[in-house]
Amino acid sequence: MGKKNIELLVNGECYEIPILSSWTLLEVLREKIGLTGTKESCDMGECGCCTVLIDGKPVRSCLILAVEAQGTEITTIEGLRNRDGKLHPVQEAFINYGAVQCGFCTPGMVLASKALLDEKPSPTETEIRRALAGHLCRCTGYTKVFEAVEAVASANKRGL
Amino acid sequence: MNHQELSVVGRRLPRVDALSKVTGEAKYDSDIQLSGMLHGRILRSPYPHARILRIDTGKVEKLSGVKAVITGEDTPKIQYGLLVHDEQVLALGKVRYVGDEVAAVAATDEDIAEEAINLIQVDYEILPAVFTPEKALQPGAPVIHEENPSNLAAQFHVETGNVEAGFREADVILEKRFTIESVSQAVMGPFGCVANFDSSGRLNMWMSSMDLFSHRIGLSQVMNMPIGKINLIRNYCGGAQGGKNLMEPIYPICAFLAQKAGKPVRLYKNREEDFIAGRPRPACTIDSKVGIKRDGTIVARQTKIVQDTGGHAGFSPIHILAYTRGDNLYRIKNSKTDAKAVYTNKTPGGAYRGFGSPESLFAFNSMIDMLAEEIGMDPLDIQLKNGARPGTISPHGWKIGSCGLTECLGKVAAETNWRERRSRKIPGRGIGLACQIHASDMRYWRGFMGSVTFVKILEDGKVLVNTGENEYGQGIETVEAQIVAEVLGIPLEDVRIMEASTDTAPFSIGPVASRGTISGGMAAKLAAEDARDQLFKLASEMMESNPGDLEMRSGKIYVKGSPERFVTIAEVAQFSQSREGGSAIIGKGIDRRDTDYVFVCPPPGKDQKRPVQTCVHFGNPSSAYFFSAHVVEVEVDTETGKVKVLRIVQADDLGKAINPMMAEGQTEGGTVQGMGFSLAEELRRDSKGRVLNASFLDYKPPTTMDVPEIKVIHVESNEPLGPFGAKGLGESSQNCSGGAMANAIYHAIGIRITSLPITPEKILKALKEKSGLNQSSQKSSYR
Numbered sequence: 001m002g003k004k005n006i007e008l009l010v011n012g013e014c015y016e017i018p019i020l021s022s023w024t025l026l027e028v029l030r031e032k033i034g035l036t037g038t039k040e041s042c043d044m045g046e047c048g049c050c051t052v053l054i055d056g057k058p059v060r061s062c063l064i065l066a067v068e069a070q071g072t073e074i075t076t077i078e079g080l081r082n083r084d085g086k087l088h089p090v091q092e093a094f095i096n097y098g099a100v101q102c103g104f105c106t107p108g109m110v111l112a113s114k115a116l117l118d119e120k121p122s123p124t125e126t127e128i129r130r131a132l133a134g135h136l137c138r139c140t141g142y143t144k145v146f147e148a149v150e151a152v153a154s155a156n157k158r159g160l
Numbered sequence: 161m162n163h164q165e166l167s168v169v170g171r172r173l174p175r176v177d178a179l180s181k182v183t184g185e186a187k188y189d190s191d192i193q194l195s196g197m198l199h200g201r202i203l204r205s206p207y208p209h210a211r212i213l214r215i216d217t218g219k220v221e222k223l224s225g226v227k228a229v230i231t232g233e234d235t236p237k238i239q240y241g242l243l244v245h246d247e248q249v250l251a252l253g254k255v256r257y258v259g260d261e262v263a264a265v266a267a268t269d270e271d272i273a274e275e276a277i278n279l280i281q282v283d284y285e286i287l288p289a290v291f292t293p294e295k296a297l298q299p300g301a302p303v304i305h306e307e308n309p310s311n312l313a314a315q316f317h318v319e320t321g322n323v324e325a326g327f328r329e330a331d332v333i334l335e336k337r338f339t340i341e342s343v344s345q346a347v348m349g350p351f352g353c354v355a356n357f358d359s360s361g362r363l364n365m366w367m368s369s370m371d372l373f374s375h376r377i378g379l380s381q382v383m384n385m386p387i388g389k390i391n392l393i394r395n396y397c398g399g400a401q402g403g404k405n406l407m408e409p410i411y412p413i414c415a416f417l418a419q420k421a422g423k424p425v426r427l428y429k430n431r432e433e434d435f436i437a438g439r440p441r442p443a444c445t446i447d448s449k450v451g452i453k454r455d456g457t458i459v460a461r462q463t464k465i466v467q468d469t470g471g472h473a474g475f476s477p478i479h480i481l482a483y484t485r486g487d488n489l490y491r492i493k494n495s496k497t498d499a500k501a502v503y504t505n506k507t508p509g510g511a512y513r514g515f516g517s518p519e520s521l522f523a524f525n526s527m528i529d530m531l532a533e534e535i536g537m538d539p540l541d542i543q544l545k546n547g548a549r550p551g552t553i554s555p556h557g558w559k560i561g562s563c564g565l566t567e568c569l570g571k572v573a574a575e576t577n578w579r580e581r582r583s584r585k586i587p588g589r590g591i592g593l594a595c596q597i598h599a600s601d602m603r604y605w606r607g608f609m610g611s612v613t614f615v616k617i618l619e620d621g622k623v624l625v626n627t628g629e630n631e632y633g634q635g636i637e638t639v640e641a642q643i644v645a646e647v648l649g650i651p652l653e654d655v656r657i658m659e660a661s662t663d664t665a666p667f668s669i670g671p672v673a674s675r676g677t678i679s680g681g682m683a684a685k686l687a688a689e690d691a692r693d694q695l696f697k698l699a700s701e702m703m704e705s706n707p708g709d710l711e712m713r714s715g716k717i718y719v720k721g722s723p724e725r726f727v728t729i730a731e732v733a734q735f736s737q738s739r740e741g742g743s744a745i746i747g748k749g750i751d752r753r754d755t756d757y758v759f760v761c762p763p764p765g766k767d768q769k770r771p772v773q774t775c776v777h778f779g780n781p782s783s784a785y786f787f788s789a790h791v792v793e794v795e796v797d798t799e800t801g802k803v804k805v806l807r808i809v810q811a812d813d814l815g816k817a818i819n820p821m822m823a824e825g826q827t828e829g830g831t832v833q834g835m836g837f838s839l840a841e842e843l844r845r846d847s848k849g850r851v852l853n854a855s856f857l858d859y860k861p862p863t864t865m866d867v868p869e870i871k872v873i874h875v876e877s878n879e880p881l882g883p884f885g886a887k888g889l890g891e892s893s894q895n896c897s898g899g900a901m902a903n904a905i906y907h908a909i910g911i912r913i914t915s916l917p918i919t920p921e922k923i924l925k926a927l928k929e930k931s932g933l934n935q936s937s938q939k940s941s942y943r
Contacts, residue, residue: 038184039349041348041349046856047348087182098175101399101829102347102396103181103186103396103398138348142832143867145864
């Protein structure tokens, strides 16, 4: 089986990688580029742990092939801080509201929350629940995650 | 200690590991990649019970990219298991459940490994299988372990007072059977490891485990290697919930593959394998008989529990003991419990948060509700009247120290306006109550059952903590760091938890049985106090004062009453290290409280290969006990049978909240798991013993859409034996869930479901039966 070079734009950096066309974006991110912040849990699109942003939209990286992600802008959890290293408000809120326990679902939850807030800066509680419905967490019971996202939403509402 | 003066302990501070976890920096075991690393796969049995006649690996060995193939014949013929030694690394001669490990390969990539296991040819002779304890105990049932033809793996008996006499005193006696299905821990982080032998023959492993030291012991036994040749490296663990504390076959399989291939091997279960061949909470049946007087005094209780243990029973003697721990929630004089673990051809059982109590307290909290109706009393009053109190001895001889059960009940009742709400009937809506006890640390072996922590003071005044406890999400790193910061009078940011392995960390029992805070936290406190004493001694030399006259604040050591006379911690650390004959300051803390507890499981006799383990226990097993009460409000749709949980109010007596935000988060998570356990989750099997719902989509853990409003109230009973008054908490929630849900559903629609999970199907069936019954009772004039 021959490998083929593809180019992926991840967190603003361009990677040229020889891959097999059968490799998922998740495999390539974790095992070829070494961005292990994207987590692999079910590998079937059921848990949300491997979520990354593709052109700003949350996508399960285990469900798309790396070749399909060419020509897009991919953001993983490692790329969420701004250039000065400042945390994204969602990251800050997850820390301050205790939304992190084992942390395995956290990268996916944070990215999905960011995507929601980009689209809708002050979502309702139901909108938050819906946006995160595909993200399983066995530790937090989700309550502190809601609090964290609501805190950012309410800061957005106040124009902070 | 005056807790008003605390500045770090008791505050809602961010976790010490939160930053690395929200940035993707935190390294988990499954993130480890080593150069030249191979990928392992396990061939599993498709049959629940079969004899292995022949395994042919010939085709696999010729496949390019395959570097190692192993079967049961390649691993030492050592049988292992925590108490019952009935398991091998890979099946030898027989498979005992669908998913049993038969052979394994390591190959250069995952696709080749997958292809390779499909090329292994196994000839099986299919044997009759048995899937229920009832059938397994019948004469002539298929024998699962030839060494023990009875299929009864273990039994446990505990008795106080005189149950027969107690029942004679009762005004009402109620008997009921409860059944509980098997559920999976279903944590997000996958289960497995990376193993690598270095050129000296030392094994280094990165594993998804709650606790490394017990796995080092287990691997040493199974691999026949000295402890010193094994180093288990700590990483973050993607959740455990009790499910990552057993020496499962996958670890030695991975190590043997690495040994044979001479290369590092990565071996993880995929999600399906985790559901079919994990170590789930096993199913059980509970027959409960309780006698009560009209004044609400429970006078006798008799319980018979039968566990569906599955194909292996290593853990079962402890598990069946654990079912009986809930007995100690009440001050009942006459109590008798018998528990049995019975082999079946199903996935072997393991531990899941609450370990025995979610099952037994579902039964008992339901019984209280039923008895309350029988005698016309509020169940809250029965709980209050019979519940544990501080300073009492429980039915099993537990010494109850701090106990906020009465306060917990009072707080949830007040918050939900219990009495008024309960007396008001709203069609389809109901409210239910349950409470729980749990041991803060089970010190059930003779010898060291504690925890050790070292605290190093660096020359810049910052502090490193080297703990023997593992972080798997529960927050032990933050708890220990807060305690150390408090003792040393420094901010939390100045304390860092060291990276560690079994080589570098001090041996500890590990954060199981809700013991992290009380044991690890106590070790951290003692270590910090030791470091502080050393700092005071040195500072007294530096300032020519008496160590007893010193105090510590904001990184400085002051002479009491003289704010101008101080040295900084950094200066003292530098002084200590740079002077002639000096050294770094290292504080050592050992939590080594031993208990008078005895748990006896006699080893096999000479003439018997492996008899039934008949276990007994007595004495006080734990330093402290923690309590909770839950009130759940539900809405039941009588058309669809669906239960919607509207609100949960819970009060947790945790002694003292070291970090209230984390403590809330921990039990909120447990409560949502408890919803899943009570209302939806179960490992469903077909008639051939195969799990039918081995994916998240079909297994359905609760999602964001299912979660109600949860209010957590902390009751701080200030445990004298805990660090800053703290005791355990982690396993509290699920212990209340089943009972509170069942009671709320009964209050809503008058249907008593005694089988978990309470699915819409069960509710609809019961509603149908009830309406049939109502029609016939209308016809027969009397009922």
